[in-house]
Amino acid sequence: MAQHASLPGRDIHEIVTMSQRCEEADGIAPFNEETTLALSRPAEAGRMHFVVRQDDTVIAYAGAAVVGDGAEAELAVDPDHRGRGVGTALLAEVEAWLEAQITRLRVWAHGDRPASSAFAASRGFERARVLFQFSRGLEGFAWPAAWPEGAGRGWPTGDAPAARLAEGVRLRPFSTGADEEAWLRVNAAAFADHPEQGRWTAADLAAREAEPWFDPGGFIVAEDEQGMLGFHWTKVEHGVGEVYVLGVDPRAQGTGLGRTLTLAGLAHLAAQGVRRVDLYADESNAKAVKLYRSQGFAVVRTDVQWAKRIG
Structure with missing residues (x-):
């Protein structure tokens, strides 16, 4: 070895x-x-x-x-x-x-398979975290009747209530080379309690920007006069869309911005011809799990993080 x-x-x-x-x-x-x-x-x-x-x-x-x-x-x-x-x-x-x-080791097991669980448990690990993968098709989605300022071209509309933003807030695409610092700030604040997403660095962001799938047009930002408030970063690979990262700055939480950003990202994906969307959410994030279930997403996979003390 x-x-x-x-x-x-x-x-x-x-x-x-x-x-x-x-x-x-x-x-x-x-x-x-x-x-x-x-x-x-x-x-x-x-x-x-x-x-x-x-x-x-x-x-x-x-x-x-x-x-x-x-x-x-x-x-x-x-x-x-x-x-x-x-x-x-x-x-x-x-x-x-x-x-x-x-002092502590954490190991991911993808799929929550019995063999992985038996292997981990027999070596002193305990279940520490559960990550759900949600998925749904976009056919028949209840699109809003109207979109707020900054909506993209070709976004679908339907019979659901209009998507709204607080006064002074607008949507726009991410600007590569200009938005990185603000995004890192909002991401860190939005995911302050998240063990992975909250510690992203400029290098982590740059690595994703260099990936073939990166599209700033699908990286939707919400802002007001004070700066960035939230974002919905979408991803498309092999024809399948993903809610890659969705975050709202603490100063805008509770305003409904997360729901509007979710709808905006899904609408962007639909306008690109995407028919199925995946996303990930921690089981412990009850608010996010409730939001995604309310929008027709269902759990299709479960990943488990196992942990044990070392030394």
Whole structure:
């Protein structure tokens, strides 16, 4: 088993290939966006890659990163090499590397599969967090009868009450190269209690702006004279839309802005020809879960974060 601060191109390719094999076998990808993007990043303090090879082929991988006094990790074993202790050895290697650095390790299991739950529980982990993936088709959506200032071209209308904004608030697309600082401020404030989204840096934002799917036209901002109030960042990949990030500054919470921004993003996706939309929300975020259910979204997948104390 090898440890790398950064990965050579060959390893990245083989890890991605192994990930695809896992997805075919399990019906779900083993790694989230952050882990996938980190594969190609330069060496970073507090991040390590663990690669297991057999006969010069990658058969397992784990990525781990120190976050404050804790750490987060994801790991996967090729379907043809499971049940042989590879995952146990890989997890032990991650824990050994982290033992002198952190007090708590968190590991995501995507899909909440019984095998993953049994593996985690047998190694001292406890369920710490649940993330829902919601989905719905846009056919038959109850679109508002009218849109406020800043609505995009071709947004659908229907028989539902008009979408409204507080006086002095308008919508517009995100301006690349000008809005980053304001967005980071609002994002940090909106997600102050969120363990991942709230700690995004300028580098994290720049990495997403460099992705092929990034479209500033689908990154809808709400603002007033004092500046940015909220945003709905949408994403489209393989014809499927996503409510990528939806956030409202604390000074605008409780005004209905989140609902209007949600509708605006969905309308933008519909105007682009998107017919299905996915989104993610923590089970503990009862307000968001209630909002999305009220708009016809249903849970189609559950991810679980498992945690244990180290040392």
